[in-house]
Amino acid sequence: MADLYPTKTRLALLTAVDDGAVVEGITEDTDGDTWLTEDGHQPLKVTARIHELERAGWVELPDDPPVFWRLTEAGWAVLLAARAGTP
Numbered sequence: 001m002a003d004l005y006p007t008k009t010r011l012a013l014l015t016a017v018d019d020g021a022v023v024e025g026i027t028e029d030t031d032g033d034t035w036l037t038e039d040g041h042q043p044l045k046v047t048a049r050i051h052e053l054e055r056a057g058w059v060e061l062p063d064d065p066p067v068f069w070r071l072t073e074a075g076w077a078v079l080l081a082a083r084a085g086t087p
Contacts (some may be wrong), residue, residue: 004056006078013049014079017059017069022050024067033069 004010013035016022021036037075050069058063058075061067071079 004052004058006082007047010053011082013046013053014058014075015070017050017053017071017075018079020068022046022069024050024061024069043045 005026006014012021016035021038023034024037025033032045033050035044036044050059053075054061054069056074057070058078060072061069074075
């Protein structure tokens with residue numbers, strides 16, 4: 001899965017990870033990995049999507065709580081390339 005393509009949805013999720021808005025595990029509102037949205041929207045369950053990014057090496061979980069997903073060097077490279085308009 002190292003050849004994962006950075007779609008608009010995947011880039012949005014990487015941006016959410018960069019913003020510290022994707023938490024691992026159970027929250028009050030969901031029972032999986034969750035994208036904590038703003039503006040009163042319901043949190044989004046993103047377990048399958050975030051694990052897809054993890055298998056690609058773009059995100060990882062830290063060992064210490066709180067357990068928010070974070071970008072790896074590869075994830076940073078994908079996000080920065082997308083922001084620069086580079087494929």
